[in-house]
Amino acid sequence: MAAGRVIVVTGASRGIGRAVAVGMAQPGSQVIVNYNASPGPAQETAELVGQKGATPHLLQFDIADPESVKNAFKHIVDKFERVDVLVNNAGISRDNLLAIMKSSEWDEVMNTNLKGAFLCSQAVVKPMMRQRHGRIVNVTSVVGVIGNAGQCNYSAAKAGVIGLTRSLAREIVSRNITVNAVAPGFIETDMTRALPQKAREMLLTQIPAGRYGTPEDVAAAVAFLASESAGYITGQVIHVNGGMYMG
Numbered sequence: 001m002a003a004g005r006v007i008v009v010t011g012a013s014r015g016i017g018r019a020v021a022v023g024m025a026q027p028g029s030q031v032i033v034n035y036n037a038s039p040g041p042a043q044e045t046a047e048l049v050g051q052k053g054a055t056p057h058l059l060q061f062d063i064a065d066p067e068s069v070k071n072a073f074k075h076i077v078d079k080f081e082r083v084d085v086l087v088n089n090a091g092i093s094r095d096n097l098l099a100i101m102k103s104s105e106w107d108e109v110m111n112t113n114l115k116g117a118f119l120c121s122q123a124v125v126k127p128m129m130r131q132r133h134g135r136i137v138n139v140t141s142v143v144g145v146i147g148n149a150g151q152c153n154y155s156a157a158k159a160g161v162i163g164l165t166r167s168l169a170r171e172i173v174s175r176n177i178t179v180n181a182v183a184p185g186f187i188e189t190d191m192t193r194a195l196p197q198k199a200r201e202m203l204l205t206q207i208p209a210g211r212y213g214t215p216e217d218v219a220a221a222v223a224f225l226a227s228e229s230a231g232y233i234t235g236q237v238i239h240v241n242g243g244m245y246m247g
């Protein structure tokens with residue numbers, strides 16, 4: 001099962017999603033590289049996946065749009081007749097203090113980070129139940145557990161992803177499908193590079209490891225949870241944060 005798997009990674013055009021797609025690529029596997037608005041970087045991911053001997057498939061869809069998700073997964077299931085692994089990685093942030101947060105900033109973050117994970121999970125659950133096998137790994141965040149000033153929308157969405165993970169795990173474990181989450185701390189990607197330098201320096205003081213994480217640090221935990229060896233692990237949250245929070 002491991003080599004010929006059909007693996008879907010949302011938000012694989014860059015950052016953590018790219019590292020996940022490349023990290024799980026093996027000769028014989030089919031890796032669906034999803035992106036929303038960045039076809040160029042997604043193509044680069046696809047090339048890296050191909051260099052690992054897997055077959056990459058670029059697929060644009062907006063995880064926050066029910067029709068877009070429905071069509072994309074119909075295409076995937078029609079083509080491959082199975083989905084072995086779904087990694088719900090795509091996410092956005094729209095940081096602001098709650099007192100001045102726009103309703104649109106709340107909605108965009110909820111619709112992408114939480115509803116997107118719901119929509120994509122719903123799209124794979126039936127095929128996974130039919131094949132009596134599957135792995136779903138959700139990328140949440142340390143701030144979904146400990147909170148963060150300026151990120152009420154993002155923290156709430158990521159906490160919601162943990163609730164989704166645990167409930168869905170209970171619903172489908174009897175069909176040999178596991179659902180787990182990985183909670184990164186602060187990882188060097190476009191998302192954190194957008195933070196002001198002062199905030200980045202302050203955050204570094206909170207990481208006992210003394211460095212930001214890399215996308216590959218996160219990808220290793222995702223790959224383990226998606227592996228055959230992790231078949232008895234479900235409903236868990238693995239923290240990948242250099243010691244900043246120990247759940």
Ligand code: NAP
Nearest residue numbers: 011013015016035036037038062063090091141187189191
């Ligand atoms: P990133 O570099 O900003 O990349 C985000 C990815 O999500 C891109 O590939 C983007 O694709 C995709 N995406 C965004 N909206 C989408 C949509 N509506 N539909 C489909 N794809 C969409 O972010 P990252 O830092 O790698 O973060 C990846 C995940 O880890 C996110 O869920 C994030 O919340 C989580 N996380 C990150 C950190 C961190 O420190 N970086 C910490 C904890 C958790 P396009 O470019 O094509 O739009």
